[in-house]
Amino acid sequence: MNALEINHAQVPARLDNVSVTLGVGRVVGLIGPNGSGKSTLLQVAAGLLPEGKADVLWHGRKLEEIPVIERARQLAWVPQEARFEFGFTVRAVVAQGRFAHGDDERGVDDALQRLDLWSLRDRPVNRLSGGERHRVLLARALATDAKLHLWDEPLAQLDPRHGLNVLALARELARAGRTVWFSLHDLRLAHRLDELVLLQRGQLRAAGAPSTVLTEEALADVFGIRLRPAEGFDLEIY
Amino acid sequence: MSQNRNWLLPLSAGALALLIVASLWVGDLPLSPTRVWAGLWHHDELAATVLWQIRLPRLIVAVLIGAALSSSGLVMQAYFRNSLASPGLLGVSSGGAAGAVIAIASGWSAVSLFILPAASIVGALVATSAVLILARRGASTERLLLAGIALNALLGAITSYVLTGYTLTYERNAQILFWLMGGLEDRTWEHVWVVLPVVVVAALLWPLGRSMDLVSLGSEEAQSLGVDVRHLHRKMLVLATVLTALATAVAGAVGFVGLIVPHSFRLLSGPEHRRLVPVTLIGGAGFVLACDLVARTVGHLRLGIVTALIGGPFFLWLLRRER
Numbered sequence: 001m002n003a004l005e006i007n008h009a010q011v012p013a014r015l016d017n018v019s020v021t022l023g024v025g026r027v028v029g030l031i032g033p034n035g036s037g038k039s040t041l042l043q044v045a046a047g048l049l050p051e052g053k054a055d056v057l058w059h060g061r062k063l064e065e066i067p068v069i070e071r072a073r074q075l076a077w078v079p080q081e082a083r084f085e086f087g088f089t090v091r092a093v094v095a096q097g098r099f100a101h102g103d104d105e106r107g108v109d110d111a112l113q114r115l116d117l118w119s120l121r122d123r124p125v126n127r128l129s130g131g132e133r134h135r136v137l138l139a140r141a142l143a144t145d146a147k148l149h150l151w152d153e154p155l156a157q158l159d160p161r162h163g164l165n166v167l168a169l170a171r172e173l174a175r176a177g178r179t180v181w182f183s184l185h186d187l188r189l190a191h192r193l194d195e196l197v198l199l200q201r202g203q204l205r206a207a208g209a210p211s212t213v214l215t216e217e218a219l220a221d222v223f224g225i226r227l228r229p230a231e232g233f234d235l236e237i238y
Numbered sequence: 239m240s241q242n243r244n245w246l247l248p249l250s251a252g253a254l255a256l257l258i259v260a261s262l263w264v265g266d267l268p269l270s271p272t273r274v275w276a277g278l279w280h281h282d283e284l285a286a287t288v289l290w291q292i293r294l295p296r297l298i299v300a301v302l303i304g305a306a307l308s309s310s311g312l313v314m315q316a317y318f319r320n321s322l323a324s325p326g327l328l329g330v331s332s333g334g335a336a337g338a339v340i341a342i343a344s345g346w347s348a349v350s351l352f353i354l355p356a357a358s359i360v361g362a363l364v365a366t367s368a369v370l371i372l373a374r375r376g377a378s379t380e381r382l383l384l385a386g387i388a389l390n391a392l393l394g395a396i397t398s399y400v401l402t403g404y405t406l407t408y409e410r411n412a413q414i415l416f417w418l419m420g421g422l423e424d425r426t427w428e429h430v431w432v433v434l435p436v437v438v439v440a441a442l443l444w445p446l447g448r449s450m451d452l453v454s455l456g457s458e459e460a461q462s463l464g465v466d467v468r469h470l471h472r473k474m475l476v477l478a479t480v481l482t483a484l485a486t487a488v489a490g491a492v493g494f495v496g497l498i499v500p501h502s503f504r505l506l507s508g509p510e511h512r513r514l515v516p517v518t519l520i521g522g523a524g525f526v527l528a529c530d531l532v533a534r535t536v537g538h539l540r541l542g543i544v545t546a547l548i549g550g551p552f553f554l555w556l557l558r559r560e561r
Contacts, residue, residue, distance in 0.1 A: 048458050072464030079459060085319045086454050086509035096452055100464030103448070137459075144463070 001060045003148055003179035006045055009054035011202075014040045018204045020197055022179055024059075027170045029190040029210075030183040032199035033223060038183040039080055041199065042150045045181070046077040058148060072100035076141035078182075080152040082133035087124030090117055093136050097143030108143050114169060115139040116162065131157040138166060149173060151182035155189070164237045187214060187223075198222065243507045246517050254301075254524040261297045261531055262289060291426075299425045299433055300530045300541075301523040303485035304495060306436040307331075308522025309443055310481035311496025312514060316454040317474050321504070322379050322556060324497035325482035329365045329389025331493070334486030335417045336393045336400070337361020343404035355432050358487035359480055365389055366479045394418055419542030420492030422530055429488040436484050439477055440519055446473065447512035454509070492526070492542045494549020499525050501556065 004022040009015050015037045022028050030038050043049040045056060047063045056063040058074055066074065076097070084093070094117070095108045112118050115135040120128065125136055134157050141149060149170075155163045167189065170180040174194070181197075184190055196213040198205040200222045206213045219225050262274050269277065269285050277285025311324040325331045341347040341357030372385035398414050405413045416423070449470050452460035461467040485492070499522040500514065507513050526541070529548065533539040 043458070046462055048461055068461070068466050069464040072462060075462070077459075077462040079456070084455055085321065086504070088451070088455065088509050092451075092510065093455065096455075096463055099448070099452060140463075 002057070003059060004045060004181065005055075005057040005060075006041070007055040007057075009041060009044045009052060009056075011037075011040050011044065011049065011052040014202055015044065015052065016202045018054075018199070018202070020045075020204065020207060022181055022195075024179055025174050025177050026179055026194045027174045028179070028181045028195045028197060029193040030181060030197045030199070031185070031187065031190050031213075032183075032205070035201075036199040037202040038199055039152050040202075042077070042152050042181070042183060046075055046150050047071060048077065069100050072144065072146075074146055075148040075150065076144040076146040078134075078137045078141050078149075078151040078154055080156070080183075082130065082137050084125040084133065087126045089122050090125055090128070090136050090139075091121040093125050094121075094139045094143050097140040100144070106143075107145055111139040111142040114142060116165065131159060131162065134158060135162060135166075138169075142169070147178050149178065149180045149182070151180070153183050153185070155182075155184055155186065160235060161237060164235065168237065187219075190214070243513070246503070246507050246513075247520070250517055250520045250524060254520055254527070257524050257527040257531065258297060258301070261300075261527055262293050264531060264535060265293060295427050295430050296422050296425045296530070297527070298430045299488055300422055300527045302430075302433045302436045303489045303492065304499075304523040304526030305440055305519040306433070306481040306485040306522075307492060307495040308499035308518045308525070309440055309515065310478045310485075312500035312511070312518045313443065313450070313474050313478040313481075314496070315500055316450045316511065317471065317478065318373075318382060319454055319456070320379055320382055321501055322497070322553075323382055324494070324500075325362075325478070326491065326493040326496055327383060327390075327553075328369045328386045329393055330362050330369070330479060330482045331486050331491035331496075332390045332393035332397070332418075333365025333368075334358040334362035334483040335491040336396045337364075337483070338487045338490075339397045339400045339404075339417050343400045351428065351431060355435070355484055355487045359483040361393075362479045362483035362486065365393060366475060370475075415540065417490040419540050419546070420486075420490035421540045421542060422489055422533075423540075425488065433484050433488045436481060439480050439484070442473075443477055443515050446470065446477075447510075447515050450474070450511040451509070454511070490542065492545055494545045494553065495522060495526060497556075498545075498549050498552050501552075 002021050003024045006020045009018040018041060032038050044052045044054050094111055095105055098104055112121050115138055117135055117139055125133060134154060138154055154166055158166060173180050190196055191210045191214055193210060195208060196210050197207045198213050205222055206218060216227060263269055267288055273282055273285045276282035277289045280286045307325060314323040315321050337357040337360050338354055341354050347354040368389055369385050373381040397417050401414045402410060449465045452463055452465050453467060453470060457467045500518050503514055503517050503521055507517055529544040530541050533541050533544045
């Protein structure tokens with residue numbers, strides 16, 4: 001069974017007949033230039049775009065048949081923008097991930113620690129930096145204990161160390177049988193993921209193993225860039 | 239930190255109780271506590287008349303409109319995700335006042351007691367819909383406030399126009415001032431009945447607290463976390479509008495209450511709505527009662543003048559803080 005199946009996603013002026021299938025236990029990247037429809041596709045997959053048309057299945061179940069509260073237990077979605085008007089504490093926001101579980105607070109402290117937010121837990125979220133706010137959203141997603149994670153550019157605002165930490169987190173989740181799909185712009189990082197989905201102007205350009213997606217032709221045609229033969233510059237957490 | 243703020247509810251309840259006692263006591267005819275007691279039981283006829291005909295209805299109307307306007311502001315701030323949203327600034331109060339004035343001028347309000355609040359609700363709903371069209375959720379403060387300025391001017395003009403045709407010359411300006419600024423003069427038991435449903439509507443807010451926390455940080459996020467956002471949003475808008483409309487139907491467009499009270503209590507007790515809803519209801523009642531007390535003791539000022547004198551500077555301070 002597939003973790004996620006999107007058939008013929010159609011959103012006027014943004015997505016044109018996109019179909020994607022994700023296997024269970026994979027870390028999948030979603031790439032494409034600005035405005036290629038990445039955020040829209042993630043929202044369609046998460047069932048958050050009422051104006052979009054698509055057949056979406058989560059672990060084989062039709063999305064329309066899953067009630068809102070049940071959806072929250074199965075899928076965690078992290079938006080690209082982390083805007084907070086009101087000064088909830090970091091811990092309170094992360095605990096919102098347990099809303100669909102009767103606010104039982106399970107796993108909230110672990111999630112705080114995993115995203116390196118323990119020392120910030122009593123701080124109001126509207127006083128945090130952009131990267132810290134993103135980590136709060138990721139911790140909240142982690143606290144939901146969902147099997148399917150859709151993250152919209154989780155790495156964009158993170159410093160290198162926290163970025164690699166999030167990548168490690170995605171791998172951990174996948175090892176535990178969960179599925180993580182996230183959008184990103186760093187193609188060198190993308191190249192190291194299990195699979196990639198490449199969008200171009202609202203259409204599916206390619207999907208599959210990174211080496212088959214990030215071909216020289218695709219790089220040139222979609223992004224207008226090319227591979228430069230150079231020594232590696234790979235970084236990791238020590 | 240926010241765990242240790244449980245004193246706030248008993249404190250505001252205590253303050254409200256004190257204000258209630260003081261309101262019965264203070265006035266053109268100062269009544270000693272013993273005379274208040276005797277009057278309430280009709281043992282002192284003069285005191286009884288003052289209390290039962292004048293002070294009690296005015297007191298109850300003040301408490302209910304305070305609770306209504308404050309909780310309405312709280313809900314609007316959560317809905318628009320903007321701590322400067324409030325029934326007065328968005329023009330919802332003006333809509334309610336326009337509706338009420340039309341009902342009175344046309345004579346419909348004399349037909350049944352329900353017509354006045356119903357007309358006020360219709361007027362307020364029109365204003366709310368207009369705000370929704372002009373400024374969507376999560377809209378910038380500028381957009382929200384500009385939409386409010388336009389609506390307030392337009393609806394205020396309608397109110398004044400209707401009153402100009404309806405009232406006699408000598409009382410015209412007083413009437414216009416009453417509806418545009420709000421007041422509690424000559425409130426009777428009839429007004430109490432009109433505004434009494436506030437209790438029911440406020441009770442409906444109670445169970446929404448937790449989900450309001452989630453939508454106040456973003457509607458899509460709330461949806462993905464398990465809140466039925468469309469349903470909740472509709473409920474919030476209707477409740478907030480009805481609360482403001484009921485208050486406006488009996489007291490005119492009293493400004494700034496729905497801005498100051500929820501905002502201050504959010505600073506004091508944190509942003510969690512399960513805690514905010516009760517303290518805002520009680521604190522709002524106390525705030526309006528205190529303002530009315532000031533208005534009555536400092537030479538018959540209008541309630542709306544006092545709330546504006548406090549609220550105006552407060553609002554400017556907030557704007558400055560918003561960077």
